[in-house]
Amino acid sequence: MSDYTIVKESPLGGAEHEFDGVTVSEVVDQSLVMIAMPNGKAEEIEAAMSKSCGLSVPAMGQSTQSADGSITLWRLQKNQVLAYYAYESDDAEANIAERFNAPSAYYTDQSDTWAMIRVSGERSRDILERICPIDLDPSVFTLGSVSRTIMEHIGTIIYRDGDDSYVLLTMRSFGRSMLHAIEVSVENVL
Amino acid sequence: MIINHPLLGPRDSEEFVYLGSADLINRPTNWESEEAAEDFYQYLYIRENIAGDNRELWYHEQGDQSWLVVTRCTLTHEIKSVELAQDVSRAQGRSK
CATH class of the missing domain: 3.30.1360.120 (Probable tRNA modification gtpase trme; domain 1)
Incomplete structure (x- = not known):
C-alpha cells in the first residue's frame, strides 16, 4: 500500500x-474556540478569566481584549463567548482552557x-x-x-x-x- | 420588515423563520388525564384568526438562534413588541 x-x-x-x-x-493565522458558560456559572468563569488573562465578558455584539492584547473575546449569544486569537497549532482548545484556567466552562475548538x-x-x-x-x-x-x-x-x-x-x-x-x-x-x- | 431583537437590535426579517402562534409555548402537561386528547387537539389545531395584535413565535435562525415572541398587528404588519421566548415562558412559570 x-x-x-x-x-x-x-x-x-x-x-x-x-x-x-x-x-x-x-x-x-487565527484560531477560534467557543467557551460555553453553563447556567449560574457565568460569574465564576468571568472571575477566573479576568484573573488569568485580564478578560471580561463583552456586551452582546461587542468584543473585549485580554490584558496583553493576544486574545479577543466575541459575544454573539447569551451563554457563550468565542475566543479569536493568533494561534496556529492543532490544540487550540487545550491551549485556551489552560490559559483561561476556568474549569467550569466548556471549550470547543472551531478553528x-x-x-x-x-x-x-x-x-x-x-x-x-x-x-x-x-x-x-x-x-x-x-x-x-x-x-x-x-x-x-x-x-x-x-x-x-x-x-x-x-x-x-x-x-x-x-x-x-x-x-x-x-x-x-x-x-x-x- | 425589521424585527427589533431584544439582545441584538434591529434585524432584517430575512434572518428569521416564522413558526406560528405563541400559544405553542403552552403545551399541555396533563397527558395522563381524561381531558388530554381534547387539550392537545386544542393546542395543536385550534387557532384564533386575529385581525389585530397577534403574538407569534419567530426563530432567529441566521443570528443567535434565539426564539422570540413577536407581537405583530396583522392588519398593518406593525411590530409592537419583541421578547425572548425564554423570558415569556419563564414568566409563565415554565422551567425552560
Whole structure:
C-alpha cells in the first residue's frame, strides 16, 4: 500500500486578491474556540478569566481584549463567548482552557470549521454594504463590534478588526461561495 | 420588515423563520388525564384568526438562534413588541 501523507490546508488555500482600494485575503493565522458558560456559572468563569488573562465578558455584539492584547473575546449569544486569537497549532482548545484556567466552562475548538476572510482598505465598507444587511456605519458598527447575520444567503459572522478592516467568517464549506460573493461585489462597486 | 431583537437590535426579517402562534409555548402537561386528547387537539389545531395584535413565535435562525415572541398587528404588519421566548415562558412559570 502506498504511503499517504496528509497535508494541512486552509479552507481557501490562502487566497489573496488586491483591488483598487480593497484587499480581500484569507485569514490563516487565527484560531477560534467557543467557551460555553453553563447556567449560574457565568460569574465564576468571568472571575477566573479576568484573573488569568485580564478578560471580561463583552456586551452582546461587542468584543473585549485580554490584558496583553493576544486574545479577543466575541459575544454573539447569551451563554457563550468565542475566543479569536493568533494561534496556529492543532490544540487550540487545550491551549485556551489552560490559559483561561476556568474549569467550569466548556471549550470547543472551531478553528477549522470556519473560513475566515478579511476585507480591508478604504473602500471595504462600499464592498460590504452591498451584501451585508446590518448597518456598517463606523459610528454604529464601531471598532471591535461583532455580529452574526446572513450575506448572500450564507450565515456569516462579521467582526470589525480595524478602522477599515472587517473579518468575515462562514462555514468552511461555504468559504468559496463567500469569496465569490465578495469578488462579485468588488466588480460591481469598483 | 425589521424585527427589533431584544439582545441584538434591529434585524432584517430575512434572518428569521416564522413558526406560528405563541400559544405553542403552552403545551399541555396533563397527558395522563381524561381531558388530554381534547387539550392537545386544542393546542395543536385550534387557532384564533386575529385581525389585530397577534403574538407569534419567530426563530432567529441566521443570528443567535434565539426564539422570540413577536407581537405583530396583522392588519398593518406593525411590530409592537419583541421578547425572548425564554423570558415569556419563564414568566409563565415554565422551567425552560
